[in-house]
Amino acid sequence: MAKVKKKRVGFVIDMTPLVDITFLLLTFFMFTAKFKSEAEAEQKFFIERPLASADTSKLPEQDLAIVKIAFPDSTKQDTSYYYEMTNEADWVAVKSGIEGLTPEQMQEAQLQVSLETLEALIKQTYRVNKETSMAIDADKSIRFKWISDAMDVLSDNRFTKFNYVTKKR
Amino acid sequence: MAGGGSLGGGGRSKRGKSSKRKAKKRVGFVLDMTPLVDITFLLLTFFMFTTTMATPQVMEMKVPPERDVPVEVKESQLLSILVDDEGDLFYFKAQEDAEPLEMKDVRNLAIKENLNQINELIIVLKVSENVDYGTVVQVLDELNLAEAGIVDEMRVNRNNPNFERSRKFTIADFTDEDREKIAEFNPQKGGGE
Numbered sequence: 001m002a003k004v005k006k007k008r009v010g011f012v013i014d015m016t017p018l019v020d021i022t023f024l025l026l027t028f029f030m031f032t033a034k035f036k037s038e039a040e041a042e043q044k045f046f047i048e049r050p051l052a053s054a055d056t057s058k059l060p061e062q063d064l065a066i067v068k069i070a071f072p073d074s075t076k077q078d079t080s081y082y083y084e085m086t087n088e089a090d091w092v093a094v095k096s097g098i099e100g101l102t103p104e105q106m107q108e109a110q111l112q113v114s115l116e117t118l119e120a121l122i123k124q125t126y127r128v129n130k131e132t133s134m135a136i137d138a139d140k141s142i143r144f145k146w147i148s149d150a151m152d153v154l155s156d157n158r159f160t161k162f163n164y165v166t167k168k169r
Numbered sequence: 170m171a172g173g174g175s176l177g178g179g180g181r182s183k184r185g186k187s188s189k190r191k192a193k194k195r196v197g198f199v200l201d202m203t204p205l206v207d208i209t210f211l212l213l214t215f216f217m218f219t220t221t222m223a224t225p226q227v228m229e230m231k232v233p234p235e236r237d238v239p240v241e242v243k244e245s246q247l248l249s250i251l252v253d254d255e256g257d258l259f260y261f262k263a264q265e266d267a268e269p270l271e272m273k274d275v276r277n278l279a280i281k282e283n284l285n286q287i288n289e290l291i292i293v294l295k296v297s298e299n300v301d302y303g304t305v306v307q308v309l310d311e312l313n314l315a316e317a318g319i320v321d322e323m324r325v326n327r328n329n330p331n332f333e334r335s336r337k338f339t340i341a342d343f344t345d346e347d348r349e350k351i352a353e354f355n356p357q358k359g360g361g362e
Binding site for chain 1: 209213219220225226227228229231232233296297298300301302303310313314
């Protein structure tokens with residue numbers, strides 16, 4: 001009475017728990033994922049942010065205008081101001097209020113500007129939406145003069161409260 | 170759904186009718202989940218790599234709205250912290266002589282001096298235009314950390330639970346006067362010989 005050997009076709013692992021957990025993680029990452037803004041996608045430089053101790057305050061997402069001060073290339077010889085806004089409608093309104101922008105610049109989400117143009121942009125920003133919060137995002141090895149000039153421009157144009165973008169130490 | 174249901178029902182009725190045949194016990198029906206898992210893992214890894222968890226944090230900065238209007242303050246209330254071209258720190262009270270300062274001592278100095286003149290002391294940060302922005306943020310960070318120390322000291326150690334901190338702080342320009350004050354510490358530049 002030998003037992004009939006059951007032919008083993010293949011063995012099956014129950015994958016349900018695996019699928020459960022994977023879907024859970026997938027949905028989590030899908031909902032938390034934040035994609036690069038248009039301005040960030042255009043950005044050709046990298047900003048090495050200064051280190052600061054941990055802080056709970058995060059960069060606001062609504063109605064934010066960022067003054068970026070960075071080296072346009074890796075040689076770190078040249079420095080330039082960049083200006084961008086998260087509010088699309090405001091940004092268009094601000095740009096249309098500025099004279100001397102080329103049609104290409106009108107399309108750009110991030111403008112490389114001189115200090116004079118920056119001042120005009122900030123003035124215009126205040127006119128368009130004075131609730132806009134300002135942030136200065138600068139590379140940590142930039143001379144302080146650049147930041148101090150930008151700060152003077154901001155405070156002259158009634159943005160007396162602004163944020164430095166930092167990286168957690 | 171429908172397929173699974175009818176199959177299950179069929180199996181049960183078969184077992185009831187023909188008792189001779191050994192009914193294969195059906196635990197449940199198995200669907201090959203491998204492609205599903207494949208695609209899910211693919212998406213999962215994609216989202217895991219593209220998402221940036223560390224959103225940049227910010228340090229808030231307030232500047233007085235009136236930049237050109239002079240504000241009168243008592244000289245004794247001033248504590249100036251100087252940051253020179255090399256990022257070296259110095260400090261002086263009122264119009265006294267400058268003393269060198271280490272980055273790690275900034276916090277303790279700010280706490281100590283603030284406790285001497287509670288809510289009266291004005292810290293003036295004088296930053297040279299040629300210093301790195303990173304150094305400035307580091308000093309500001311130390312001063313921010315000192316705030317917690319001050320409030321903590323007042324509320325806990327000095328039994329003043331309702332202590333309200335009003336912070337007085339400003340960033341000023343680095344003047345030639347300041348440069349002279351610290352010249353003795355930089356013989357290679359200040360002496361000019």
